[in-house]
Amino acid sequence: MSRRSRDDRGQAFPIYITVVAGLLFLAFAYFAVGQAAATRNGAQTAADAAALAAAQDVRDQIFEGFLDAVESEDAWQDWLGGSGLTGVDGAAACAEAAGFAAKNRASADPCQCTEAECTVGVRTDYTVGESIVPGTEGMRGEADATAVVEPRCRVEGDDTDSIEFSCDGEDWIIDPDDLDDPDVLPEAADLFSVYLSE
Template identity: 50%
Template sequence: MAGLLFVAFAFFAVAQAGLVRNGGQSAADAAALAAAQDDRAQFYDGFLDAVSEGGDGWRDWLEGIGPLDGDGCGEASRFAARNRSDLLDCEQITRHGDPGYTVRVRTRFDTGDTFLPGADHRKATATATAVLRPRCSSDEEGDDADEIGITCEDEEFTVGPDDQDTDVRPSDLFAVVLVD
């Protein structure tokens, strides 16, 4: 009987550790995605602004190239906190030409008291990387000074200088995906 109790408590301790680890990974994933989504919003706004200004500058924004001045790491920190974790590190990266973030978080919650030596009050540390992938291309021959045509994964949009209320959404232009 004592052996069964020991196995049951050991199983419970392992399950607690797994829950803490999964919670930490979820917090890291959410933080990395939030940081990349902040950049996506900036690329979207930059694209619309460049279209309204005229010229060819919108192409860089559509390809995910442009000067960013947002707070992706601030967003990562906020999302880590929403998941009861602390942001330990946040770094802007480029992975296969796609801009993104790698974040590392530590949970504020822990395994609690256990009867296993060394397993008490253990917190988890987790890392995640999310990138922004452009989804659209433009047919150069179809462009004119007043409006541009873009194709985003087989869906076509026309955007003009006065189309600030366009049907195209940030998620139409860019995918935000976890890569690690």
Template identity: 50%
Template sequence: MVTARARDEGQAFPIYVVAVTGLLFAAFAFVVVGMAGATRSDAQGAADAAALAAAREARDNAFEGMNPLTLTQGDWEKILSGDRLVALGACAKADTFAAMNDATAVCEANIPEFKVSVTTNGTIGESVIPGSEGIHGKAEAKAVIEPRCSLKPGPAPSPTPSPTPPPGGGGAGTPPSVEFRCKGGVALTFDPTKPGSLTQLARRLFSVRLAD
């Protein structure tokens, strides 16, 4: 009887080993899935940051090379519609932000949109799944520049010239202030004779967001 029990235990031992091995492999595979998810999350974070950086660079340089004193109403309308936005330096900024997140980026500028594809420099790492040490995280993101303001309609022309020039000049050779109507009912007045930071003006006129 003792011999029969020992024989049964001897037959069960290989099955036990196989079962434990299977459970361990499943546990390690679950860990690899978690590592892959983390790598994918790192890639998506890098892609989002790079796309936003590219769009913000283009937005911040909206007035690059322009003289506010010479801008006409038609010029302002083109600026607000995004027709004057340029992508110069935007994709380089995307590359910089991707590198800061230990990744490389491929940037596609199609103003007002910037699409960035990112590949992480790091991989999932060695694991029980063959080839995982060569798998990099990949992700894509798109950022878009949107106007927040429009030109405020001016008053109807008066049949007789006003003796008092409008704020910000308006006299001979001096352009009047430009008035904007922005989202949320916010009014914005810009004096071309005292422009201040044109980058800050661009940030008030345009917003940047991630797009689907």
């Protein structure tokens, strides 16, 4: 009777080894999936930051164009509305995107900016790394993001003599003679919101 019991224990040992090996394989596989997810999340973070940086640069360009239009008594309403503009330097905005992507260990390409939005694609400079899954050592994270530049304001009045407008319930009156005084001027963020598109 005791001899049979020892034989049963001996037969169970290979099953035990097989189960442990299977569990270890699953653990390493889950680790590989986690590495891939972390790389993908890193790429998305870099894309979001790059798109927001580019859109903020576009917003600043529009704001400067608005102030120049006020000073030259040009059609400042066009700048305030943010539509139909031709003075936005998309290359400069994309340079900002590239800088922020690099801070997140990624490369920004492609990048496209208009006066209304910036779309940036990124690829991580780092890979998923070696794992039990073949080929992961060369895999890089890729993602894209779009940031929107949206006017907050509506013009009060219908002529260009009075520079009055309202932005999200806050009223502004600008005197062209006070353009050098930052204390009386709105900031770019007061006139335009920048946010990631869903």
